[in-house]
Amino acid sequence: YWSHLSNVQSWWNFRHLSNIQLFHYSDMLADTEREVRRIAAFLEIDVPEQAWDGIIKAISFKEMKRQGELYAPGGGQFWKGGAETFMHKGTNNRWRDVLSDDELALYDAACSRALTPDCREWLENGGTV
Template structure:
């Protein structure tokens, strides 16, 4: 069990919604150094990863003397909440997250997800699993739509807390400087304008992709087939012309069942 400190920062997201991007922004703001070695897997660990033992992660975090940041793919209602630590929740259009996850799976050199994401999917298994998978349990590793919706509902329900903030991938793309300014205020990490401009430049998609070994989780350690491919495109609309009318109708029905019009618009588009 990790003992939460008052100035801890938790980045809480469904997979492929801008987790690494937000962790990098936090690392840059906490350090004030555009050249900081982020080493996300070590310095800003994924606290609920199933590949490592929790006591190992907890011991590493307890030994840290700097301000800590952690990553979690567990919905906010499944995490211990502290009144002072800050929880940064990041979301993306669910279909973009799904298609980004497809690319992500193909870049992992171990066939963990082939049951859900077969390489040759003429029968549409992948999208059916996305729509039918449950929010909890074994299916959550494959990041179904229910998992994204549970994340969003939990974060929205707690968004009135001063230490819970919701961000959207599209807004990060549209106004990265604005996101830096907002986070700097939330985390109480002020920097001069020249320094802030350097930090923003370091967090652009192109810069992170060009320096993928530095910015990808476990970069340079062979965890991915290609660290550069981890930053596949950073684009929205990956799903256009990829789904049938029937598949889109099934997606629309689930979204409309679970979210009102305002919440659905924000989850898919952010503030833009």
């Protein structure tokens, strides 16, 4: 897990460069259209205004869950319960309710070793970078 945190930190360190843009899942949930428009702008994709409603509907969690086999890695075969399990609820921070106090302490220690405080804050909560 520590190596994954170090990877996030390495991207965080270069977030100021014009060819790097970070996006967070919780921000996508909070305002999908805003974030997808931000992605399109970053990639310099000109999307016709009349296409936005269809795009936002197509990438909604509800629609993606309905077609989970298309979106889950390996069609969901790696998870007990398949794509339904992979796509579960579409919420963030569910892991906090699953881990024990000892596991949470290990997570905290790994974060302290691998992440700067501002990177950790963004990784756990999202927000404008």
